[in-house]
Amino acid sequence: MSRLPLRTRLTLVFAGAMALVLAATGFVLVNRLASSLDHTVDQGLRARAADVSALVQQADSGLRSAPRGTAERGDFAQVLDSRGRVFDQTPGLDQERLLTLAQLRSARRGSLLVPRTGDGGEAVRLLATPVNAQGQKLVVVVGASLAGRDQALFDLRKELLLGGPFALLFASLIGYFVAGAALRPVERMRSRADAISARDLSERLPVPRARDEISALGNTLNQLLGRIETVRTRERRFVADASHELRTPLALVRAEVELALESPRTEASLEAALRSVGEEADRLSQLAEDLLLLARVDEGVLTLRPETIGLGEVIGGIATRFERRARDAGRRIDVDETRLVVDVDRPRLEQALGNLIENALRHGSGTIRVTTVERGARAEIHVTDEGGGFPTDFQARAFERFSRADEARSGPGAGLGLAIVRTVAEAHDGEAGAANREGGGADVWLSVPLAEPVPQRRDVRTRV
Numbered sequence: 164m165s166r167l168p169l170r171t172r173l174t175l176v177f178a179g180a181m182a183l184v185l186a187a188t189g190f191v192l193v194n195r196l197a198s199s200l201d202h203t204v205d206q207g208l209r210a211r212a213a214d215v216s217a218l219v220q221q222a223d224s225g226l227r228s229a230p231r232g233t234a235e236r237g238d239f240a241q242v243l244d245s246r247g248r249v250f251d252q253t254p255g256l257d258q259e260r261l262l263t264l265a266q267l268r269s270a271r272r273g274s275l276l277v278p279r280t281g282d283g284g285e286a287v288r289l290l291a292t293p294v295n296a297q298g299q300k301l302v303v304v305v306g307a308s309l310a311g312r313d314q315a316l317f318d319l320r321k322e323l324l325l326g327g328p329f330a331l332l333f334a335s336l337i338g339y340f341v342a343g344a345a346l347r348p349v350e351r352m353r354s355r356a357d358a359i360s361a362r363d364l365s366e367r368l369p370v371p372r373a374r375d376e377i378s379a380l381g382n383t384l385n386q387l388l389g390r391i392e393t394v395r396t397r398e399r400r401f402v403a404d405a406s407h408e409l410r411t412p413l414a415l416v417r418a419e420v421e422l423a424l425e426s427p428r429t430e431a432s433l434e435a436a437l438r439s440v441g442e443e444a445d446r447l448s449q450l451a452e453d454l455l456l457l458a459r460v461d462e463g464v465l466t467l468r469p470e471t472i473g474l475g476e477v478i479g480g481i482a483t484r485f486e487r488r489a490r491d492a493g494r495r496i497d498v499d500e501t502r503l504v505v506d507v508d509r510p511r512l513e514q515a516l517g518n519l520i521e522n523a524l525r526h527g528s529g530t531i532r533v534t535t536v537e538r539g540a541r542a543e544i545h546v547t548d549e550g551g552g553f554p555t556d557f558q559a560r561a562f563e564r565f566s567r568a569d570e571a572r573s574g575p576g577a578g579l580g581l582a583i584v585r586t587v588a589e590a591h592d593g594e595a596g597a598a599n600r601e602g603g604g605a606d607v608w609l610s611v612p613l614a615e616p617v618p619q620r621r622d623v624r625t626r627v
């Protein structure tokens with residue numbers, strides 16, 4: 164059954180149920196008609212029994228002279244005496260007793276209904292009632308033929324047996340068409356889904372206008388397609404951007420090497436070429452690491468190893484790392500003292516903070532300040548500078564992968580730094596954001612979860 168098409172299965176179930184309903188209806192109808200006919204026959208019998216009893220009480224005879232028409236209609240009567248002999252009867256009956264001796268005995272005690280009798284011949288229904296007349300105890304038996312009743316029932320059964328299958332066939336056909344109509348939108352969606360290829364995910368399934376389960380399913384599937392399309396587009400852009408970013412340093416390395424091989428060079432220029440190649444190799448490996456981190460996040464396999472640590476310690480360490488570069492550029496890194504203790508994956512937080520300070524050094528100017536604020540269950544770490552800040556039309560896209568403001572395009576960098584900052588913050592159930600300060604300069608922040616404060620710990624304050 165489960166291998167049959169759904170439409171056929173629905174029709175078969177419907178037809179089965181319909182057959183049961185029709186059979187039950189037919190059964191009830193036949194029984195109702197039978198009992199109603201029996202009731203009518205019984206009423207007739209009782210009325211006639213009363214008539215005949217009255218007749219017998221008035222005169223010794225009278226049945227013999229009853230009009231023949233009565234007998235022809237199938238009605239007849241017989242009066243039996245106490246010994247069971249025929250005392251009187253309507254014409255057309257032979258001299259045989261209509262009741263058996265046992266029935267006669269029972270009828271003498273009270274009315275007796277013999278629902279169906281007539282050995283071999285026509286079926287009849289009898290009603291026997293005792294009556295005291297002519298100085299003795301007589302039994303009046305009235306009878307009616309059941310031929311009419313039986314014929315009516317036979318006709319009804321015949322009609323039901325002939326009409327039932329037709330009704331069943333008709334209902335099944337309707338069921339078949341209704342099931343087909345109901346499943347048509349599903350088939351339409353299926354064939355469209357079949358045609359949607361992995362290359363072009365912009366197509367959507369046709370959703371029926373009715374607001375039913377099928378249209379709900381269609382909408383849900385379309386939303387799913389939309390999400391798959393978004394992910395695919397992002398993936399493609401990621402791969403395209405990544406290869407583009409990899410190409411630039413590789414081309415530089417190649418050019419540098421070719422130049423060094425072509426012309427005879429002094430030792431100093433060769434060393435400079437090698438240094439430049441080394442720098443590009445560093446950038447390449449940094450890029451590869453950034454890409455790997457983002458790919459891990461996308462795959463959902465980035466695991467954090469959080470530890471409880473003083474935030475001041477982390478910030479101080481990172482600031483020290485950038486100390487020389489800042490000094491060389493004539494810049495300063497100010498770190499506010501903080502006693503906040505956080506639950507973080509230290510290398511990841513250091514990576515994110517490093518990206519922020521690197522950005523402030525590279526894209527901003529003036530003093531770089533690292534401050535912390537306690538906000539609910541989180542610590543917010545802000546890195547501010549005194550440069551030009553984010554271009555307003557770019558600010559909203561700053562955290563997207565490979566996004567760089569026009570001014571930054573000429574310089575080094577792939578545009579992954581802030582994407583990683585946000586990824587690290589979100590991996591810690593935190594957030595990241597960027598704004599321009601009122602007095603000028605950028606304010607970029609991320610938040611990480613606070614741990615229980617450790618009062619004894621000495622926070623590090625670094626001033627570079």
Ligand SMILES: Nc1ncnc2c1ncn2[C@@H]1O[C@H](COP(=O)(O)OP(=O)(O)OP(=O)(O)O)[C@@H](O)[C@H]1O
Pocket residue numbers: 518522523526527548550551552553554561562566567568569570571572575576577578579580581582605
């Ligand atoms: N402190 C800042 N001041 C002004 N603009 C900034 C600042 N930080 C970031 N930006 C802008 O945001 C862009 C994105 O920064 P992000 O760190 O993601 O990339 P990047 O620094 O260009 O490259 P990468 O960090 O991958 O080496 C930068 O290119 C720059 O235009």
Ligand SMILES: [Mg+2]
Pocket residue numbers: 518521522576579580581
């Ligand atoms: Mg950066």
